[in-house]
Amino acid sequence: MTSKIFKQALLICLTIQIGSVFFSSSAFAQLPTPVSTSEIGIGIGGANYKGELSPNYRFLNNQPALTVFYRRDMSNAITLRGGIMGSHRIADDNTFSDEAYEELPFHDYRKAExxxxxxxxxxxxxxxxxxYYSRRQRPRLSPYAFVGVAGVLYNSKLISAKDDLNKEYVTSLTVAVPFGVGLKYALSKHWNLGLEFGARxxxxxxxxxxxxxxxxxxANPNDKDWYFYNGVSISYTFYRINCPPTYKKEPGLLD
Known part of the structure; x- marks a missing residue:
């Protein structure tokens, strides 16, 4: 009797063990292959200055801006992005000026641009x-927030009704903290549309x-200058399949 029970238990254990091997192999085969992505893109929009001549954000102050960028996903939630943005007036009279605030004393006195x-x-x-990078999501989109650091090369000239305020072109370098919000939308497997508004x-x-x-x-001694970028972008996604690590029977300390 004891021998019969033992044989039955052994058969059950063996069946479970074989089944678990096939089940785990099947489950492993169904797991998604780890994929990482990177993007290159280009954007067009407007750059907007905020400072002594324009103490509030004014949409009409936007001047043309162009950006190119590279983006890489680090996890489902985090992506890193590097980019170059340039802005320059198209017409010579495309300037920031005191005109919108000329009822205020300083602006009325300067009459500067x-x-x-x-x-x-x-x-x-x-x-x-x-x-966003899960292709099972329909539609594939995501709002996002960003923050970082930037180096800024700027060239400026001040023109005023007061001769003693006129300044010739000066080129200088400074540091800025960019932050803002945006929205990504996948047009297809590879092409993406983006909208972004950010402050510097x-x-x-x-x-x-x-x-x-x-x-x-x-000038206001308690407030630094700002500038903004808002625009639309198009980017192309590259996919990379990450191979699993090589199996080692006895992995080393650094494996």
Whole structure:
């Protein structure tokens, strides 16, 4: 009797063991292959300055801007992006000016306008609120937020009704903190559409050549200059299949 029970138990264990091997092999085969993605893209939009001449964001102040970027996913939620953005006026009268605020004392006194060009090199981290890189998601889209650091090369000229405020073109380099929000939408497996609005907090108050160091004190000493970028982009995604690590019967300490 005992021998019969033992044989039955052994047969059950053997069946379970064989079944588990086939089940685990089947489940492993059904697991998605790890895939990482990278993108290259181009965007067009507007750059907008905020400072002494324009203390509030004004949409009409936007001047043309162009950006190119490279983006790589690090996880389902995190992507890193490097990019170059340039902005330059198309027409000579495309300037930032005191005109919209001329009822205010400083603006009425200066009657100044600013000619500004920007070149930005940035690196930012994006947080995707949805799993954008999962192709099982329909539709495939995600809002995101970003923050990073940027180096900014700017060229500016100040023109004023007051001769003592006129400044010739000055080129200088500064640092900014870019941050903002955007939306990604997959047009197809490889092509993506993007919308973005971002602000750049500068570490200088001299981009408009008006600062607290000026003898006439026509600047706010408690506020640095800002600029913004808002635009639309198109990008192309590259997919890379990541092979699983090589099996080692006795892995080393660093494996």
């Amino acid at each position: 600013l000619k500004l060009s920007l070149l930005e090199l940035s690196g930012v981290m994006e947080y995707n609120f949805l799993d 907090k500068l570490f200088t108050d001299k981009i408009d050549q008006l600062s607290e160091e000026e003898p006439l004190h026509l």
